[in-house]
Amino acid sequence: MTRLDDLTSWHADWRGLRVAVLGVGVTGFAVVDTLVELGAAVTAVAERVDDERRTILGVLGVPIALAGRDAVPDAIAEAELVVASPGLRPDHPWLLAAAERGIPVWGDIELAWRVRDKVRAAEWILVTGTNGKTTTTQLTAHMLREAGFRVAPVGNIGTPVLDAVRDPEGFDVLVVELSSFQLHAMSSEGPGELWPHSAACLNLDDDHLDWHGSADAYRAAKAKVYRNARVAAVYGVDDPATQRMVEEADVVEGCRAIGFGLGVPGRSDLGLVDGILVDRAFLDARDRQALELASLDDLEPAGLRSPHMTRNVLAAAALARAFGAEPVDVLRAIRSFRLDRHRTELIAEIDGVRWVDDSKATNPHAAEGSLSAFERVVWIVGGLFKGADVAPLVERHAARVVAVVAIGIDRDPVLEAFARHAPGIPLVEVDTADTGAVMRLAVEAAAAHAAPGVTVLLAPAAASMDQFEDYAARGDRFAEAVRAQRVRAERDREGGAHGDDDGSRLDG
Template structure:
């Protein structure tokens, strides 16, 4: 759908979360007739509606308002929502906030074209990779930001621009979730990367095939490079299936020595054999693994993916090194909290699925593993099998702990397992968990919070879970 004019267009915004409020505000400023639809109805939602100055349908998230010409949805609304089924029957298109932003991009004064997007998706590592990419682009002197599912909203980025002067960004580093990609049919990035694929959000997508297909949308229409993970054949398969512009190249990244059109590691150096003159014979040194913070294996692959996208955009090797050195990871991502009695305590509360937890566990040995929470439909046999040889012991917590306990009984029966008391939440629960982990650990071990599960059964979010872990560890040290 191409919009000839926003003025008077009847648009429904589905959901009154952050992205919904942002979309409603933008659409109203463009002159659209906006109706907000939300299944909830509370004083707080009514206050939001009053502040926006738009029509609203609260308490009924399934009925399509009469005369609707377009729906802009918040990412969390699944495709089988009654509102979208009604829209499909009526022939009304559904966009996400990313699709809306794509249509509202402004041209750069120097080129007359909108700023290119360097896009990243994957089951894990998206935020870190996009932030690394933004740091590299900044080191290269580009006006940029990490946007999308991280940092600045993509709508704000395309409309407000860089700094106080409202200058459009030169280039955007865009993190995209599978939800956002599902509702972004027009998206055509300059270059894009799929970092990895593992089962996640299957309750939303309905199947692994549908989840992978939505991730693969990020490659559609790529102009310069489709970046994929050499260790994950599913990401290369998505490249093969993509409809890209003529001349767009497949560029792999991995921890081994790079082959032709690949990024890799040689003798501790990060190496580019894709964007160099005569790549059949030559390679470019981009930095060392010690420039990556922290230099865990999965984080080195994040750095290589970020470097590949930056090099596809034309950034020189020096800026890659400087950008990686300047980058500092967000909290709760394999962050060392303290060393107490010779035991290292690491917070990776952001490891909310099995794929992320596996990468974290592979970085340490021996490990006392703290795990559990809301499994989101995941199974744990493969994770436990891969980590069994590293485990000193396991402390389990949360609603779905039995799934992990049963997998441990099948694949690591000799590993000691302690279960936190049922019903405890918050600081009390985490203090018990950390105390139990400390009792299992020996000097030289790592106690690793990598839950492989969501947190909302016991904590507000993964951030609170990590903060309470750190607080309990520091209290243990005292």
């Protein structure tokens, strides 16, 4: 037994433990802060550190080891434990160096699980999937909050789990969104493995293949979400991959498989009957009855009525019901919920054309959900595809695409997919490396092909980092360009009304 085996509580003796924390972004900084509070001897290892973080680390008394990717700092070689930020690929030289020296490597999730009892050990509900994780995590937490539980949505959603476990009031339950990177790093055995209340993998499609190395490795990481689930393993009944995960999962005896989908539900599922969301899982008479949760009309104000959003609602309801929420809690939460920005967000309607920002659609599977929600679209697509194939998406949805605007540094995947599956659809390339001009040009091109009844949809099916800081920045630039387009449209209408106005004044 090593010293680390005994470190399964906040109240264990962490003093003096030599830890190298790799990366000091949001997650890495939470790791550093936690370990310092525990009394560990921490060194932050990073390629670069901004001035603000450098100052705070100095106040905490944490030394910084700056090193290039291919240099292994002494802090790693001398560590008893390495805690790595989730973005570091498994083949990163720092991780390989730790492995060669036999130094254990944890992720932030394992550390959080071990120290979760600082105030009171909350139950954990885990959520993953290729798409829909954040919305489902937020919905689940909102439903449980309506049921009277003290709950926090945490993890890959933006708030580190370690911040929640150190909250002075504590929580009844944490709804933890997990990326495939975090799942990959999770321990599968021993004192650091998780024992969640319930877990869900919403769907599975190729994503992050460049990081994981293969589709099988990506699937294996996602499947870890179900390990040791004690009450409910929630999966999509129309997603065979997640169903197989549940069938193969090593769960606690008595854990129930709960399905969700858009059809009539089976005896242990949640689904739809005549436009009503129903529960046939959490009632005694489920062989012949179902509980009404909400109607599709209830989903409309919150922007949750599209097929992929309805699936998210059903998954969240399954997790919340498994923890004790009542149907009325689910309904109240649905009626008061509002989506985050950049998720099928309506930016404007201009002369009968709807402009929708789904910049969060960072892979083809996510873009499929938003494409399916609209009958006729001018599609703004492209970016960093991360090894994913956009061609099947183009083939399935070509009939609804009026025109295509291709963005991104490498537009070849888009051009090739449309040349093969829909060569007659007008396609405009935005050929610029100027981040400030990309969306202005894309919106202008889309406006030229849009007509009343058409939706201009930013659903890139790709990551944003080739041209933007992140998907939010990409969506913000789109919204700015749409607002400028609205001003131009209003000016043009005003010029037409006055006849001799040259349109140079915006204020009339």
